[in-house]
Amino acid sequence: MTAKSPLHPVPSAGNDASPFFVRHGVDGGARAGTLHTAHGEIPTPIFMPVGTQGAVKAMDHRSLTELDTKIILANTYHLYLRPGNDVMRAMGGLHQFSTWNRPILTDSGGFQVFSLRELRKMSEEGVEFRSHLDGSRHLFTPENVVETQRAIGSDIFMVLDECTAFPATHREAQTSMELTMRWAERSVRRHREVDTYYGFPQFQFGIGQGSVYPDLRQQCMRNLVDMGFDGLAIGGLAVGEAADDMYATIDVSTSVMPADKPRYLMGVGTPENILRAIELGVDMFDCVMPTRNARNGTLFTTRGRVNIKNARWKTADESIDPGLDVWADRNYSMAYLRHLFQAGEILGLMLATQQNVALYLWLTRTAREKILEGTFRPWARETIDRLMAPRE
Amino acid sequence: MTAKSPLHPVPSAGNDASPFFVRHGVDGGARAGTLHTAHGEIPTPIFMPVGTQGAVKAMDHRSLTELDTKIILANTYHLYLRPGNDVMRAMGGLHQFSTWNRPILTDSGGFQVFSLRELRKMSEEGVEFRSHLDGSRHLFTPENVVETQRAIGSDIFMVLDECTAFPATHREAQTSMELTMRWAERSVRRHREVDTYYGFPQFQFGIGQGSVYPDLRQQCMRNLVDMGFDGLAIGGLAVGEAADDMYATIDVSTSVMPADKPRYLMGVGTPENILRAIELGVDMFDCVMPTRNARNGTLFTTRGRVNIKNARWKTADESIDPGLDVWADRNYSMAYLRHLFQAGEILGLMLATQQNVALYLWLTRTAREKILEGTFRPWARETIDRLMAPRE
Numbered sequence: 060m061t062a063k064s065p066l067h068p069v070p071s072a073g074n075d076a077s078p079f080f081v082r083h084g085v086d087g088g089a090r091a092g093t094l095h096t097a098h099g100e101i102p103t104p105i106f107m108p109v110g111t112q113g114a115v116k117a118m119d120h121r122s123l124t125e126l127d128t129k130i131i132l133a134n135t136y137h138l139y140l141r142p143g144n145d146v147m148r149a150m151g152g153l154h155q156f157s158t159w160n161r162p163i164l165t166d167s168g169g170f171q172v173f174s175l176r177e178l179r180k181m182s183e184e185g186v187e188f189r190s191h192l193d194g195s196r197h198l199f200t201p202e203n204v205v206e207t208q209r210a211i212g213s214d215i216f217m218v219l220d221e222c223t224a225f226p227a228t229h230r231e232a233q234t235s236m237e238l239t240m241r242w243a244e245r246s247v248r249r250h251r252e253v254d255t256y257y258g259f260p261q262f263q264f265g266i267g268q269g270s271v272y273p274d275l276r277q278q279c280m281r282n283l284v285d286m287g288f289d290g291l292a293i294g295g296l297a298v299g300e301a302a303d304d305m306y307a308t309i310d311v312s313t314s315v316m317p318a319d320k321p322r323y324l325m326g327v328g329t330p331e332n333i334l335r336a337i338e339l340g341v342d343m344f345d346c347v348m349p350t351r352n353a354r355n356g357t358l359f360t361t362r363g364r365v366n367i368k369n370a371r372w373k374t375a376d377e378s379i380d381p382g383l384d385v386w387a388d389r390n391y392s393m394a395y396l397r398h399l400f401q402a403g404e405i406l407g408l409m410l411a412t413q414q415n416v417a418l419y420l421w422l423t424r425t426a427r428e429k430i431l432e433g434t435f436r437p438w439a440r441e442t443i444d445r446l447m448a449p450r451e
Numbered sequence: 452m453t454a455k456s457p458l459h460p461v462p463s464a465g466n467d468a469s470p471f472f473v474r475h476g477v478d479g480g481a482r483a484g485t486l487h488t489a490h491g492e493i494p495t496p497i498f499m500p501v502g503t504q505g506a507v508k509a510m511d512h513r514s515l516t517e518l519d520t521k522i523i524l525a526n527t528y529h530l531y532l533r534p535g536n537d538v539m540r541a542m543g544g545l546h547q548f549s550t551w552n553r554p555i556l557t558d559s560g561g562f563q564v565f566s567l568r569e570l571r572k573m574s575e576e577g578v579e580f581r582s583h584l585d586g587s588r589h590l591f592t593p594e595n596v597v598e599t600q601r602a603i604g605s606d607i608f609m610v611l612d613e614c615t616a617f618p619a620t621h622r623e624a625q626t627s628m629e630l631t632m633r634w635a636e637r638s639v640r641r642h643r644e645v646d647t648y649y650g651f652p653q654f655q656f657g658i659g660q661g662s663v664y665p666d667l668r669q670q671c672m673r674n675l676v677d678m679g680f681d682g683l684a685i686g687g688l689a690v691g692e693a694a695d696d697m698y699a700t701i702d703v704s705t706s707v708m709p710a711d712k713p714r715y716l717m718g719v720g721t722p723e724n725i726l727r728a729i730e731l732g733v734d735m736f737d738c739v740m741p742t743r744n745a746r747n748g749t750l751f752t753t754r755g756r757v758n759i760k761n762a763r764w765k766t767a768d769e770s771i772d773p774g775l776d777v778w779a780d781r782n783y784s785m786a787y788l789r790h791l792f793q794a795g796e797i798l799g800l801m802l803a804t805q806q807n808v809a810l811y812l813w814l815t816r817t818a819r820e821k822i823l824e825g826t827f828r829p830w831a832r833e834t835i836d837r838l839m840a841p842r843e
Contacts, residue, residue, distance in 0.1 A: 112790075112791075112794040112796060113787075113790065113794075114791055114794075114796045114798045114799075115798075116796065116797055116798070117797040117798070117801075118798065119798060119801060119802070137794075141790070141793055141794055142765070142786075142790045142793070146765055146766055146786070146790075149766040150766060150768060150784075150786055150787075155768075156784070156786065156787055156790070157787050158782050158783055158784065158787065373534070373538055374538055374541040374542055376542060376547075390550050391550055392542075392548070392550065394534075394538070394542055394548065395505075395548055395549050395550065398504075398505065398533070398534045398538075398548070399504075399506055401533055401534070402504040402505075402506075402529075402533055404504060404506045404508065405508055405509040405797060405800060405801070406506045406507075406508070406509070406510065406511060407506075408797060409509075409511060409797070409801070410511070
């Protein structure tokens with residue numbers, strides 16, 4: 060029914076002549092490229108705002124579009140539980156259900172099930188878990204997670220993986236990574252057996268694990284490369300390891316990834332983390348940090364970090380971030396935003412979220428410009444210093 | 452400092468040749484007019500969305516402007532406690548503080564202090580109360596409530612009144628009303644003694660009390676008329692009395708109001724209440740109902756009332772209210788809005804609030820058109836039936 064609705068333009072199935080990923084330039088390890096999907100092109104490096112349940116928290120689609128959001132992330136675990144695959148199929152997939160017509164990437168839910176700890180049971184077949192909503196029992200397998208993501212109709216989707224706990228011994232990490240590899244093979248096989256539901260291509264990414272052990276990370280990533288995924292992700296980071304271990308792990312992972320496949324670092328991180336990972340050759344990012352921190356009153360601005368609840372902003376009649384053009388026209392003052400937080404107003408969450416998402420999108424957009432100009436590294440260093448410091 | 456900010460255009464002080472209120476037409480008891488303020492014209496009848504703490508809950512200024520909000524209401528009690536008069540003065544008043552550049556009406560806080568019950572103590576001088584935020588003691592007097600509203604710089608402001616408890620005996624209601632009258636005289640006197648802070652006129656409204664006793668209501672309103680207020684309000688309704696008593700009280704109140712002064716029914720109510728009160732000669736309305744009900748998932752639409760959480764909307768691929776042009780372009784479906792409520796997403800509160808505010812603004816805007824056409828009564832009857840029924 061939905062395909063006929065005038066509210067829901069159906070994208071073309073894409074031009075088969077365009078490869079999924081094209082690189083336009085490199086600057087040291089950093090890369091600039093474009094992903095081609097049925098719902099639009101995605102310039103890389105790119106930050107993907109997190110819309111776990113099919114909505115970026117406290118933002119509407121128009122604001123996302125105005126900030127030039129190219130792609131959002133949604134979560135298979137959450138959407139499987141609610142609204143469920145039956146609703147998703149009936150509505151013609153998440154694009155039509157949500158009327159978000161730009162690209163969507165779905166995480167597989169592996170990380171969320173991993174976070175349930177007490178409520179899950181791993182086996183070769185898959186992972187059994189209890190819903191955090193109502194305690195009901197469910198089984199995720201590599202195959203049915205592909206199926207759920209077919210129902211969602213995301214442009215890019217992730218395989219089911221086991222996010223290795225941290226810390227893990229080498230043996231534990233190896234055992235876990237090998238399970239992830241067997242699941243990855245099953246995921247590829249299932250994806251190749253089935254057609255997409257809604258007439259446009261869905262691209263499948265593998266996820267590398269191996270904790271902080273370079274040999275495991277490399278072995279894992281080489282296996283994934285051989286499986287022929289459309290893109291490759293680095294999972295299992297920002298789970299408690301030292302920053303240096305995280306960067307080293309990114310480095311060993313990207314070093315064995317082919318240049319012609321997009322590279323996605325999952326769930327990371329601060330503006331500094333993102334710029335340093337770009338320098339290590341990563342193309343795609345998601346993180347709850349900008350949206351979650353916004354709701355706690357922590358703002359990222361081009362002039363540094365701000366705790367908007369601080370009394371020093373009480374009568375600050377200045378705009379929130381004059382360094383971001385897209386924001387300035389909204390014209391709210393720091394003092395008013397502080398009042399909104401003090402008073403517990405939803406508008407405070409809305410404005411702070413817009414600021415942080417705008418900042419993250421500006422970050423990857425500008426990184427791309429600098430890569431194409433060949434000035435990425437000095438810009439990144441200066442930007443890290445400026446953004447990560449407390450705002451004066 | 453703020454007067455010089457390019458973000459904050461300072462309005463002209465108004466054209467002295469324009470009277471505050473002009474009537475353009477009547478249709479039975481219903482009136483169509485225009486209020487002239489320094490921050491813009493307000494066509495009447497008008498609904499004023501409630502922004503208690505200086506922000507309409509879950510809406511940004513742009514959405515309010517797009518829905519053609521002409522004036523918002525804020526509350527003296529809340530703004531006095533937070534951010535406080537010192538911040539308000541430093542920021543140049545609520546318009547500059549919030550960057551809401553259209554008209555603002557402030558309630559005096561009488562109703563809020565009345566709601567504190569256990570925390571307040573009435574005297575001839577004023578009302579002593581404890582803050583609901585931190586338990587600190589404060590005294591509101593007619594004079595200092597004028598002062599706080601000077602600091603806020605609202606275009607229209609209300610006197611301090613005692614909202615008579617319901618039920619009340621005739622004697623209790625009379626005693627309370629007489630106190631309100633003495634306070635009203637003090638309020639007028641203070642307002643005439645002082646200049647406004649920010650260079651534009653502030654219009655002062657009196658508030659009628661008298662519970663559901665026609666003789667007290669008429670006596671009270673006649674006194675207020677004699678005091679020469681810029682406008683007249685009917686207070687102390689929708690506090691538990693029968694609907695018929697409410698309408699009868701509105702009727703006896705408007706019957707003694709002069710035709711050339713605007714009439715404001717405070718805190719009322721449903722679309723039916725509003726249309727019936729317009730027929731009884733009321734011009735201005737505020738109520739938390741559209742915004743509060745929205746956050747509970749109750750939508751007002753031109754096709755009837757909706758509980759968006761109901762399972763019947765689970766796969767409803769239809770727009771939320773095709774009867775409202777301004778809304779249709781947002782293109783969200785009922786099914787997605789239901790999902791957002793089920794999932795506890797802030798976006799659900801945002802979209803539902805926009806719908807209900809749009810509906811209430813459409814209601815008074817259309818009422819005005821029908822009054823000017825001379826077709827108000829049949830339209831109002833049909834509209835009440837349509838809006839108040841559950842949506843099919």
